[in-house]
Amino acid sequence: xxxxxxxxxxxxxxxxxxxxxxxxxxxxxxxxxxxxxxxxxxxxxxxxxxxxxxxxxxxxxxxxxxxxxxxxxxxxxxxxxxxxxxxxxxxxxxxxxxxxxxxxxxxxxxxxxxxxxxxxxxxxxxxxxxxxxxxxxxxxxxxxxxxxxxxxxxxxxxxxxxxxxxxxxxxxxxxxxxxxxxxxxxxxxxxxxxxxxxxxxxxxxxxxxxxxxxxxxxxxxxxxxxxxxxxxxxxxxxxxxxxxxxxxxxxxxxxxxxxxxxxxxxxxxxxxxxxxxxxxxxxxxxxxxxxxxxxxxxxxxxxxxxxxxxxxxxxxxxxxxxxxxxxxxxxxxxxxxxxxxxxxxxxxxxxxxxxxxxxxxxxxxxxxxxxxxxxxxxxxxxxxxxxxxxxxxxxxxxxxxxxxxxxxxxxxxxxxxxxxxxxxxxxxxxxxxxxxxxxxxxxxxxxxxxxxxxxxxxxxxxxxxxxxxxxxxxxxxxxxxxxxxxxxxxxxxxxxxxxxxxxxxxxxxxxxxxxxxxxxxxxxxxxxxxxxxxxxxxxxxxxxxxxxxxxxxxxxxxxxxxxxxxxxxxxxxxxxxxxxxxxxxxxxxxxxxxxxxxxxxxxxxxxxxxxxxxxxxxxxxxxxxxxxxxxxxxxxxxxxxxxxxxxxxxxxxxxxxxxxxxxxxxxxxxxxxxxxxxxxxxxxxxxxxxx
DNA sequence: GCGCACACCCACACACCAC
DNA sequence: GGTGGTGTGTGGGTGTGCG
Numbered sequence: 001x002x003x004x005x006x007x008x009x010x011x012x013x014x015x016x017x018x019x020x021x022x023x024x025x026x027x028x029x030x031x032x033x034x035x036x037x038x039x040x041x042x043x044x045x046x047x048x049x050x051x052x053x054x055x056x057x058x059x060x061x062x063x064x065x066x067x068x069x070x071x072x073x074x075x076x077x078x079x080x081x082x083x084x085x086x087x088x089x090x091x092x093x094x095x096x097x098x099x100x101x102x103x104x105x106x107x108x109x110x111x112x113x114x115x116x117x118x119x120x121x122x123x124x125x126x127x128x129x130x131x132x133x134x135x136x137x138x139x140x141x142x143x144x145x146x147x148x149x150x151x152x153x154x155x156x157x158x159x160x161x162x163x164x165x166x167x168x169x170x171x172x173x174x175x176x177x178x179x180x181x182x183x184x185x186x187x188x189x190x191x192x193x194x195x196x197x198x199x200x201x202x203x204x205x206x207x208x209x210x211x212x213x214x215x216x217x218x219x220x221x222x223x224x225x226x227x228x229x230x231x232x233x234x235x236x237x238x239x240x241x242x243x244x245x246x247x248x249x250x251x252x253x254x255x256x257x258x259x260x261x262x263x264x265x266x267x268x269x270x271x272x273x274x275x276x277x278x279x280x281x282x283x284x285x286x287x288x289x290x291x292x293x294x295x296x297x298x299x300x301x302x303x304x305x306x307x308x309x310x311x312x313x314x315x316x317x318x319x320x321x322x323x324x325x326x327x328x329x330x331x332x333x334x335x336x337x338x339x340x341x342x343x344x345x346x347x348x349x350x351x352x353x354x355x356x357x358x359x360x361x362x363x364x365x366x367x368x369x370x371x372x373x374x375x376x377x378x379x380x381x382x383x384x385x386x387x388x389x390x391x392x393x394x395x396x397x398x399x400x401x402x403x404x405x406x407x408x409x410x411x412x413x414x415x416x417x418x419x420x421x422x423x424x425x426x427x428x429x430x431x432x433x434x435x436x437x438x439x440x441x442x443x444x445x446x447x448x449x450x451x452x453x454x455x456x457x458x459x460x461x462x463x464x465x466x467x468x469x470x471x472x473x474x475x476x477x478x479x480x481x482x483x484x485x486x487x488x489x490x491x492x493x494x495x496x497x498x499x500x501x502x503x504x505x506x507x508x509x510x511x512x513x514x515x516x517x518x519x520x521x522x523x524x525x526x527x528x529x530x531x532x533x534x535x536x537x538x539x540x541x542x543x544x545x546x547x548x549x550x551x552x553x554x555x556x557x558x559x560x561x562x563x564x565x566x567x568x569x570x571x572x573x574x575x576x577x578x579x580x581x582x583x584x585x586x587x588x589x590x591x592x593x594x595x596x597x598x599x600x601x602x603x604x605x606x607x608x609x610x611x612x613x614x615x616x617x618x619x620x621x622x623x624x625x626x627x628x629x630x631x632x633x634x635x636x637x638x639x640x641x642x643x644x645x646x647x648x649x650x651x652x653x654x655x656x657x658x659x660x661x662x663x664x665x666x667x668x669x670x671x672x673x674x675x676x677x678x679x680x681x682x683x684x685x686x687x688x689x690x691x
Numbered sequence: 692g693c694g695c696a697c698a699c700c701c702a703c704a705c706a707c708c709a710c
Numbered sequence: 711g712g713t714g715g716t717g718t719g720t721g722g723g724t725g726t727g728c729g
Contacts, residue, residue, distance in 0.1 A: 233727090233729060254720095272696085277697095279697095318720060321703085321721085394712080397711095412704085416706085419713085448702080449702075461718070461720080462701080462721080463698065696726100699724080699726090700724075701721100705718085706716100709713100709715085710714090
């Protein structure tokens, strides 16, 4: 008996009573539009009392659905997950969340959903009293007995989505396998499990690797919320609150950001980033009590036992406000620089800065900045000198040095403060204001309200609602940014962080959706994904001998294909292709905190010299399968092709077109190249607009 | 009627790019 | 290489209306 069956059989009576004598699909008809795993789904439907239609329904009828990953029929179309999840739980789930919108947005039809009263979720949804909900949630948790808790639920879903066997999730296989697969699914990994998230011994997969998926959504949370429309208001449960606090504690430097809570929202499907952030700010921040120590880069630190270190000292956020003292010091320093430039005299010592042996370049620069009417010895004192309208020139070197001397703000930030605030306020004016306030024993304020920029089009920044996000990874790569003008040969050039975030959080969204649908037994993936897992794993194993055994030592370094628009200067510091690939392997096998998605891309940039746009585009081509990343470079370098053609697991634009067209001949070719498992994954990418 | 979930706002810190 | 333009998300909120 499988774990899922065991779990189900230990469920309380109110679950069991939902089983239908006729089979849960009794009275429902399904037409299967996709070939992938068609027989499997057909057998589920038949076995559980449903009817399989040979032809697509010609009109909308109650209890009649097309089963597909995409709604191209403009008829009620349901995701296959509905079948597998319902079968998994032997319960007719609420079909509404599984209904796919038509590709043609103008298509209009009414969808009559079957009586959802028989679904666990609707029962929970209708339980209005909090006490009842909590009691039911607890009953669920207890019913699952040996449940793997939140962490393994997320891992299970991640593994399920990209294909991971039960054995591997149970830690019976190598830990690399797990990490790879979880990362494959685009889920960011933590550096380790939380000592406070009650990860139990059963979480072998998490413990073995020290890697726990960020998701960690409480099983109770997921089950209760799984079938609710996302726009519904719903209360935060204790489990959700604890999950939010736990993530914040592991991301203390991001506790005030919007993106952290947006990322959390992908694992708490019933709430938006806006609401979770508000929940934290207004209610939960009071309960934070401690966070985990992080280094200067925001990475979690561990003690000698390998556990996270609690601290009640909150680290700095990502941005720091300028203080009045900083503004004043900046004004004084710039005034000093201008004084030196104009009079070529040190304001404190009065010594001339002009030397007989000055380099010609120094002399030339001096002529550009100094006052031509100035008579040496006649310069005013520093106090008497006023900057007036002078705005520059001020060398970049000035801000570079200033940023190094005062690292509380970056070089760019200091320069921007000068440009946007000090120049607008007036250097002399701010110095006078500051000194006057001090002289009168008042506390001067920093400059403010000096920015006057045109309001940007679209939603205001800091708004993370349920609205459809901007599609960053369009096939055309068209973006209303300067990216369209640069020289990159790959389509997605700019908005790098956003792309990365969009890419990975998009996957996470997909995952969380699947997780939320596995409410009764989230630690056991549905059969479909096990097949998918098996398929991808088998393919990969077979391909290894053909595609991963190219000797990197035979590839000259740097390879001709490695151009500066794809690689940073750091890349060219590698001594050999092997050394570069070793580093890629190193990163691929590394674990990351789940909220550090962009960290992966940043590490690839910082340690391998791969530009973020390039690595993002590669990850897209790989459908997020990190295992194939070394293969990508190996083949690209070996065959001087980007992307390398005819390599399994690497999707080219042509492949995607063929998949979209879906002709029998094209599909045969794709199956031959990528295998059915990867095709299934790619379809999900298409579904989620990630290609 | 009210608490809370969720939407929305915006100044600005920091960044990057084109000229 | 100095400068202006502007993209982007943080930080710290407030507004709105559902349950």
